[in-house]
Amino acid sequence: MTDPVAARPSLAAGGAFPDLALPDHAGNARTLSELVAGDPAVLQFYRGWWCPKEQAFFRRLLALQDEAEVAYCRIISVSVDPAPVTAAFRAGLGARWTFLCDPDRTEQERVGLRETTDTVNDPYVPAVFTLAPDLTIHAAYNGYWFWGRSTNEELRQDLRAITRAIRPDWDAPTP
Numbered sequence: 001m002t003d004p005v006a007a008r009p010s011l012a013a014g015g016a017f018p019d020l021a022l023p024d025h026a027g028n029a030r031t032l033s034e035l036v037a038g039d040p041a042v043l044q045f046y047r048g049w050w051c052p053k054e055q056a057f058f059r060r061l062l063a064l065q066d067e068a069e070v071a072y073c074r075i076i077s078v079s080v081d082p083a084p085v086t087a088a089f090r091a092g093l094g095a096r097w098t099f100l101c102d103p104d105r106t107e108q109e110r111v112g113l114r115e116t117t118d119t120v121n122d123p124y125v126p127a128v129f130t131l132a133p134d135l136t137i138h139a140a141y142n143g144y145w146f147w148g149r150s151t152n153e154e155l156r157q158d159l160r161a162i163t164r165a166i167r168p169d170w171d172a173p174t175p
Contacts, residue, residue, distance in 0.1 A: 011111065011112070011113075011127075011129070011137065011140055012137065012140060013137050013138060013139055013140060014136065014137065015136070015137050016134075016135055016136055016137070017032070017043065017111075017129060017131055017135045017136075017137050018032075018107075018110060018111055018135075019031055019032050019033045019135060020032040020078070020100065020107045020110075020111075021107070022078070022100040022101060022102050022106075022107055023083055023100070023101050024083070024098050024099060024100055024101065025083055025086040025087040025090050025098065025099040025100075025101065026083065026087060027083045030098065030100060032076065032135065033135060035074060035076050035098050035100075036074055036076075036131060036133055036135065037074065037133075038133045039072045039073055039074050039133055040072075040073045040074070040130065040131065040132060040133065040138075040158075040159045040162035040163055040166070041073065041074040041075070041076060041130070041131045041133075042061075042064075042068070042073070042074070042075045042076070042128060042129075042130055042131075042155055042159070043076050043078070043128065043129040043130075043131055044057075044061065044075070044076070044077045044078065044126075044127075044128045044129075045077075045078045045079070045113050045124040045125065045126060045127045045128075046058075046077060046078070046079050046123075046124065046126055047079070047115065047118070047121065047123035047124065047126055048079050048080065048081050048121055048123050049079075049081060049085060049086075049088075049089035050121075051123075053126070053143075053146050054126065056146070057126070057143070057146075057149055058093055058095070060151070060152055061075060061077075061095070061152075062093060062094060062095060063152060064152050064155060064156075065095065065096060065097065067156070068097075068159070069096070071159065071163065072163075073159050073163070074097065074098075075095075075097040076097060076098050076099075076100060077095075077097065077098075077099045077100070078099070078100040078101075078102060078107070078124065079099070079100075079101065079102065079123065079124060080101075080102050080103055080105055080108060080121070080122065080123050080124060081101060081103065082101055082103040083101045086099045086101050087099075102124075105122065108124055113125045113127055115144070125142070125143075125144055126142075126143030126144060126149065127140065127141060127142055127143055128140075128141040128143060128149060128150045128155075129141070130150075130155065130158035130159060130162065131162075132162050132165070132166060133166060138158050138161065138162050139154075139158050141154070
């Protein structure tokens with residue numbers, strides 16, 4: 001099977017991720033650039049609440065949630081689930097980050113991350129991107145198979161590298 005993330009050159013490291021415009025879990029219109037808000041970000045596309053692989057991956061992200069918040073990093077998750085379903089899933093997880101909803105699959109088509117093997121749910125291909133504040137892709141992870149998904153340590157390393165590159169005060173001042 002062709003790697004659906006690598007098959008899209010625009011979604012490769014160094015490329016610019018499109019500025020998505022979707023409703024969030026509460027039904028509010030949001031853009032990706034607004035949510036990133038000048039900080040490094042983890043952008044995750046997932047199949048849906050019903051997938052056990054997604055639930056296992058979300059447990060990883062939940063373990064990273066506190067660190068991301070204190071390190072001024074964002075996590076954003078995207079699925080084709082409607083806002084009420086997404087809000088219930090988010091609340092059940094205990095996630096505090098924003099979930100975006102694409103039930104009409106408008107952005108799914110635009111970014112080319114449709115999973116073609118699931119003809120019942122027509123979900124996103126599971127993928128994770130680490131982004132610089134200007135939406136430049138630092139790294140892309142293809143999660144079609146569970147082991148292709150990023151580990152928390154890979155995400156930490158990516159976020160560290162992005163933060164180091166964008167923070168002029170990375171090194172503490174010396175007397």
